Amino acid sequence: MNTQHTPGIAAARLDADELAQNFDDLHAPLAPHEAAVAADRCYFCHDAPCITACPTDIDIPLFIRQISTGTPDAAAKTILSQNILGGMCARVCPTEDLCEQACVRELAEGKPVEIGRLQRFATDSLMEKNVHPFTRADATGKKIAVLGAGPAGLSCAHRLAMLGNEVVIYDPNTKAGGLNEYGIAAYKSTDDFAAREVEWLTDIGGITIETGKRLGPDMTLDALTHCFDAVFLAVGLGGVNALSVTGDEKSGVEDAVSFIKELRQADDLTSLPVGRNVVVIGGGMTAVDAAVQSKLLGAEAVTIAYRRDRDAMSASRYEQDLAASHGVKLMFNVMPVAVHGNGSATQIELEYTQTKDGKLTGTGETMRVAADQVFRAIGQTLTADTGLDLDGRKIAITGAGRTSRAQVWAGGDCAAGGDDLTVTAVAEGRDAAIDIHTTLNGSV
Numbered sequence: 001m002n003t004q005h006t007p008g009i010a011a012a013r014l015d016a017d018e019l020a021q022n023f024d025d026l027h028a029p030l031a032p033h034e035a036a037v038a039a040d041r042c043y044f045c046h047d048a049p050c051i052t053a054c055p056t057d058i059d060i061p062l063f064i065r066q067i068s069t070g071t072p073d074a075a076a077k078t079i080l081s082q083n084i085l086g087g088m089c090a091r092v093c094p095t096e097d098l099c100e101q102a103c104v105r106e107l108a109e110g111k112p113v114e115i116g117r118l119q120r121f122a123t124d125s126l127m128e129k130n131v132h133p134f135t136r137a138d139a140t141g142k143k144i145a146v147l148g149a150g151p152a153g154l155s156c157a158h159r160l161a162m163l164g165n166e167v168v169i170y171d172p173n174t175k176a177g178g179l180n181e182y183g184i185a186a187y188k189s190t191d192d193f194a195a196r197e198v199e200w201l202t203d204i205g206g207i208t209i210e211t212g213k214r215l216g217p218d219m220t221l222d223a224l225t226h227c228f229d230a231v232f233l234a235v236g237l238g239g240v241n242a243l244s245v246t247g248d249e250k251s252g253v254e255d256a257v258s259f260i261k262e263l264r265q266a267d268d269l270t271s272l273p274v275g276r277n278v279v280v281i282g283g284g285m286t287a288v289d290a291a292v293q294s295k296l297l298g299a300e301a302v303t304i305a306y307r308r309d310r311d312a313m314s315a316s317r318y319e320q321d322l323a324a325s326h327g328v329k330l331m332f333n334v335m336p337v338a339v340h341g342n343g344s345a346t347q348i349e350l351e352y353t354q355t356k357d358g359k360l361t362g363t364g365e366t367m368r369v370a371a372d373q374v375f376r377a378i379g380q381t382l383t384a385d386t387g388l389d390l391d392g393r394k395i396a397i398t399g400a401g402r403t404s405r406a407q408v409w410a411g412g413d414c415a416a417g418g419d420d421l422t423v424t425a426v427a428e429g430r431d432a433a434i435d436i437h438t439t440l441n442g443s444v
């Protein structure tokens with residue numbers, strides 16, 4: 001980040017102890033007796049709506065019953081058989097929009113069964129024992145290349161390996177995990193959980209991870225389809241949309257994902273510079289994460305500026321409330337028009353917006369907010385040039401991730417359709433793996 005000499009942006013706004021406390025686990029794990037009480041609230045519904053609401057179709061009543069009968073390891077196996085990254089998903093899933101929103105106790109009483117926390121209780125219990133619960137099927141002799149070691153790639157690789165195939169994952173980063181390692185808010189994935197989960201997952205065997213390798217400069221799809229029986233593309237969305245307003249080149253205007261990446265990899269949080277007045281442009285999880293973490297680093301005033309109204313924000317109401325509870329100000333119906341300052345940002349000019357005939361326009365009325373750091377969190381784009389057919393700005397797919405090219409599948413954020421969520425990426429990786437395996441070997 002080129003902000004070391006930008007006035008208003010400074011490191012060590014808080015001391016190490018305060019920072020450690022601020023970035024502690026967002027939700028403390030449940031103790032066994034708390035898990036028993038939480039599990040007891042489940043009605044074990046017959047046509048459980050929570051299962052339908054889970055993108056990975058976890059048998060939620062079954063795993064909750066297994067917790068209540070004192071067999072958390074069996075519960076973990078129920079979860080992991082559908083979602084091998086069930087540990088991370090228990091930490092990052094917007095359960096308030098998924099399983100817990102559909103829970104009958106949410107509908108009846110406004111208080112759902114705590115499915116996410118129970119899932120974490122079960123998966124942590126198994127992973128702490130360093131046990132890998134699955135074994136591999138007989139070798140098929142088939143070899144698959146997976147591009148990208150994020151949730152989609154890891155999930156696909158694990159399922160392929162479990163079915164007896166050999167997998168090589170290529171990723172340009174130095175660590176595997178994708179956004180689990182470099183993007184998810186630090187307080188959602190504490191104690192190096194992302195790295196520990198990758199290590200645990202690859203214990204199945206049959207998976208080789210080669211870091212520092214990128215599709216494009218280091219290898220082509222032609223070469224990969226020649227050397228491997230199939231290729232799964234799970235390259236995510238690496239590019240960040242530009243702000244495209246006057247003054248957006250000023251020092252202090254940055255991409256929120258890079259800021260979060262730096263934060264996630266920092267050994268010493270006191271070394272991370274943050275503005276006194278921070279403005280985040282955007283309305284998704286990235287915007288919320290950049291804003292909350294700026295506040296936790298010691299920024300005095302943090303504002304999220306979003307161009308539409310609250311209901312249109314892709315960050316859930318829970319995430320919005322989380323930001324507000326940390327003192328982040330949420331501004332709706334405003335869009336940036338200019339960044340002011342002499343070389344470095346000092347203010348951002350925002351214009352009020354309105355929607356006319358379904359089209360968002362500026363009203364002409366503007367206002368200024370003090371901002372020595374401005375984060376862009378206005379969506380990400382596909383960077384890998386695959387030569388495949390696109391649907392909008394993502395790779396076009398049909399069925400379980402089939403692309404326009406034979407032998408090549410795609411899933412996760414880089415593929416069209418589906419929400420840009422960790423759990424969706426896991427589901428798509430798993431389903432593509434089954435389709436690849438069936439295509440290559442005839443049956444599962």
Ligand SMILES: Cc1cc2nc3c(=O)[nH]c(=O)nc-3n(C[C@H](O)[C@H](O)[C@H](O)COP(=O)(O)OP(=O)(O)OC[C@H]3O[C@@H](n4cnc5c(N)ncnc54)[C@H](O)[C@@H]3O)c2cc1C
Pocket residue numbers: 092093094147148149150151152153170171172173176177178179180183184185188213214215216234235236237238257260285286289384411412413414419420421422423425
């Ligand atoms: C800041 C932030 C916070 C988020 N918070 C949440 C959250 O709390 N909950 C939630 O559910 N979702 C969250 N998301 C969304 C979630 O992280 C993604 O939907 C998910 O990681 C997508 O998984 P993926 O495997 O498709 O892609 P990624 O996780 O992006 O992984 C893609 C991998 O591909 C690699 N790659 C890129 N280009 C190439 C190439 N050319 N060749 C080979 N490899 C390549 C990358 O290095 C990366 O490791 C967040 C996203 C962001 C940006």
Ligand code: SF4
Pocket residue numbers: 041042043044045048049050051060061064102103104105113115
């Ligand atoms: S909907 Fe709620 S109460 Fe019913 S099975 Fe799912 S978690 Fe249990």
